[in-house]
Amino acid sequence: MTHGEINFAIRVTLGIDVVIICVLIAYFYVRNEMLAARAARIGNITYHAGTIFTGIAYGHPDCPPEIAAEYLSLRRKRLIITTIASSPMIIYMIFLRKYFH
Numbered sequence: 001m002t003h004g005e006i007n008f009a010i011r012v013t014l015g016i017d018v019v020i021i022c023v024l025i026a027y028f029y030v031r032n033e034m035l036a037a038r039a040a041r042i043g044n045i046t047y048h049a050g051t052i053f054t055g056i057a058y059g060h061p062d063c064p065p066e067i068a069a070e071y072l073s074l075r076r077k078r079l080i081i082t083t084i085a086s087s088p089m090i091i092y093m094i095f096l097r098k099y100f101h
Contacts, residue, residue, distance in 0.1 A: 010092060010096065013088055014088060014089060014092060017085065017086070017088045017089055020085050021082060021085050021086060024078075024081060024082055024085055025082075028074065028077075028078045028082075031074055032055075032074060035056065035067070035070060035071055035074060036054075036055065036056055038067070039056050039063070039067045039071075042062070042063075042064060042067065043062040043063075044062075045057045045058075045060045045062055045063045045067075055071075056068070056071045058071050058072060
C-alpha cells in the first residue's frame with residue numbers, strides 16, 4: 001500500500017470511529033435522561049439544567065439504592081465503552097500522527 005492509501009484508510013477508520021462515539025454519547029444521554037426522569041418521580045434527587053436532567057444525587061438519603069446502583073453502573077459503562085471506542089484515535093495520536101497527517 002502506498003502512503004496515500006494508508007492515509008485514506010486511517011481517515012476512513014477515524015471517521016467511522018467518530019460516528020460510533022457520537023452514537024454512544026447519544027445512547028448514554030438518553031439512558032441518563034430516562035433514569036433521571038424515573039428518579040424525579042420518586043423525589044427531588046435530580047440535578048436540572050433548565051428542562052434537562054443532568055444527574056442523580058445518588059448519595060441523597062431519599063435516593064433508592066436500585067436507582068443509585070443503576071446510575072453508577074451507567075456511568076461506569078459509559079466510561080469503559082467510550083474508552084474502548086476511542087482507542088483507535090488514541091493509537092493514532094500516539095503512534096501514527098507523525099507519519100500520517
